[in-house]
Amino acid sequence: MIKAILYKEWIKMRALLPVAAVAVLGFTVYALLRVERAVDFRGAAHVWQIMIDKETVFIEPLRLLPALAGIAAALVQFIPEMSQRRLKLTLHLPFPQRGMILVMAAAGLGALAVLFAAQAAMVWGYMHRLLAPELTARAMMTAVPWWAAGLTLYMLTAWICLEPTWRRRVLYLLMTAGVARMFFLSDVPRAYDGMLPWMAALWLFSLLLPLLSVDRFKQGCQD
């Protein structure tokens, strides 16, 4: 049954996944190519020096991509469930209802995780040959909150989509906007290191939030 659920999620997401992959990985290639150009023209030492002096990690242009990918994935997965209240069909299937929602979310999170891991592998693969481990770690750690934003905003978007009333959706949207802002408060490399445990806690909480929306759906809440 889990395979069937994943199959349905795959059908919903398969149009988005190549687009997201091309966008995320394409921009990553672009960002790394820019570094490579700098190496070609000014030498690797120049790149090191900028990273040390200027508090940059060169991949800043990528910072919103994981969040956008997360939001898009949740939209393509959960809007079809809510249009015409199709969630009734999904929840009627002989599978535990909460488990069903969590498996669906796991499908999206899994796809995002693969995408982000590919992005991380590209950045690390390029940088670790060019740069000292300290600088590579600086770039990778700087990107961690961006990936966290992708995974968290995915769950929060699912929470909004599955909520049956517009009044609540607007409230949830405002909350989500606040949470989203929290992920992008600073461009300083590794500024978020101390924030990561809190982000992890928030993400764990967000994993369960769609269940609240589903509970309200089952109560028959309507505008």
Added chain:
Amino acid sequence: MIRFLKTGTALLAALLLAWLLPWLFSFVTAEPAWRPFTLYSCVVHSFASLDHGDDGSVVGRDMRGNTYTESQFDSILPMFYYRQLAAEGRFPSQIEGVPVTVRDAERSGFIFRTSPSDVNRPAVGIYQILESMPARVDFDAPSDVFRITESGIEFVDMETNTTDEAKSRLFTEVMRRKGFRFPARMVAGNPTPKKEYDNGCLVVDAAGALYHMKQMRGRPFFRAVPLPDGFSVGRIFVTEYPDRRHLAFLTDTAGHFYAMRADDYSLHEVAVGSFDPTTESMMIIGDMFYWTVNIESGGAERLVAVDARDYSVVEVRESPAEPSRWERAARFAFPFELSFTSVDDAFVRPRVAAFSPSALWAGAVLAALYLLLRRRSLRGGVWRAAGIVLLGIYLFIPLLLLEPRR
């Protein structure tokens, strides 16, 4: 489970409000804070500040009640306004009986600045050191970086990302011989080629001992810096000012501030009062006679005039932080404030501040209002009411919006 999620959602909303409401409030009510520019005058021997008169004209004042025109103000601070005075041919030939020239003013003048946001930043963990004796006049940008690990110092060539084994071994051996205990606890220096001369780095080893390291013609200059017994280094700011008199300013962990002389590593306490570079900013505008030290934190300012010749304190002025009426109003509205960033550092992490017991009253009123609006008995709504008393408006709004009327 659902109850947990409902509670969690309300608390998440409360936390977001605890962050955004005070921010919005201070954003809307912010008033420009301005303090006049103040220096210690070596002529009138008082702090003197430049202020704007009611008609917008510039007025100089000293702390004895004298006022000065702009041009008079220049002449009571000759070591600072020496270029203006020199241009007008008014630079004095002697100050406090000491003969001075414009060149003396130029060479001895310096401005030192540090702020918590400079100090509290994520460190890279790799450092650079200049070649102190370059073949040509100007310094070259370093071509390598170094890290000091448990096994020694490691120089890595930036162009090839490879370790320079020979150089690393050479430096490690010298450091070991001088008693350095790996790894380094702290490395301070200014590895920019855009300076007149190079003082190298000051390094604190694993045992807390201080060392001076320079690179001269590719070879290590490494020397232990004697510290008083029990001295524990706080922060080090290596200085490279034109008069070359000092090697560094530093603090100890007890909050004292010192100047270290370049010629003999002698440590001179500058008794500016307790100073913590991680929470207070400092600006020193100095010359060969006096330093004006300005220490600021949280809106409070402390001005200390120091005699540059013997580091003695000449005069101190303190002005405490004055909360604006809006800030006082906020103390009644907000039980606490949550923020993630701070002007004092470059980190993002949750910080709860401005706890205000006065806001409990507002919380109690809101709790009563909530029970009334939602027609709950005190017994049925006791947890929510208690939450509102504690979290005030932060929880009041989410509970009203997220819980339907029954």
Added chain:
Amino acid sequence: MGDSVIVCRNLTHYYGERLIYKDLSFEVPRGRILGLLGKNGTGKTTAINILSGYLRPRAGECRIFGERSEAISPATRARIALLIEGHVQYSYMTIAQIERFYSRFYPRWNRDAYYGLMELLKVAPRQRISRMSCGQRSQVALGLILAQDAELLVLDDFSMGLDPGYRRLFVEYLRDYARNGAKTVFLTSHIIQDMEKLVDDCIVMDYGRILVQMPVRELLGSFARYTFTTGAAELPPIEGAFHPGVMNGRAELFSFAPQRQVEQALGGAGIVFDGLVRESLNLEDAFIGLTGKY
């Protein structure tokens, strides 16, 4: 009682301030096809939402196969086929994909029943359901319901969007299917003609209450229209009569009572009448007789 598949007790529900029902109770016995009839807005879909667990009533409860409707176990859900109002399905799938999806969930999945119906559709195998006509989509949804081979079918407005021929076909198909497999069916439809051929029992709802619940045969055997001529311009309330009315001297009323009893009631009400005629009704007329034209 012990053999009722659906038991709803004392349902009370409001939308905002508007009362939908108060203390509504009904049962659906095993092996019967029960139609829920009511004018628009009497809460047919609301009833289906409550008993499929997508609406929590203000008071009362529904049990299906003995389980509370808001917490039906997965195993029990497998025994219930649910057709949502509007024949909603996963329309972003093709007919092959949707069959592949559903078949994994139901051990008794009858692939041939589904594809048998799909063959009548004349759609391309790779055509997405959303690109099909309204009627075709309905047929896909019904095909899936039948393939599930459930013990209880809950069908909300199953005939919507179907053309007359297919509607007839489906009614016959469903009847045979239900009879042969001893299925229990609970359905609503706004086309009452279909119901007459299909349902064993009916519940006729008015706003906020149930007017009658009885076997259709019994309803049609006992409920009748009475017409007569009268000089009165208006009829007073008459005991046991539904919707009495006069038009151009010809009066009409509906009643479960036999003719003699109606005569007595009219006399008792002091009405002068002549030429009382009793007419048997079809289900649609009976429905109108019970609920009124407006």
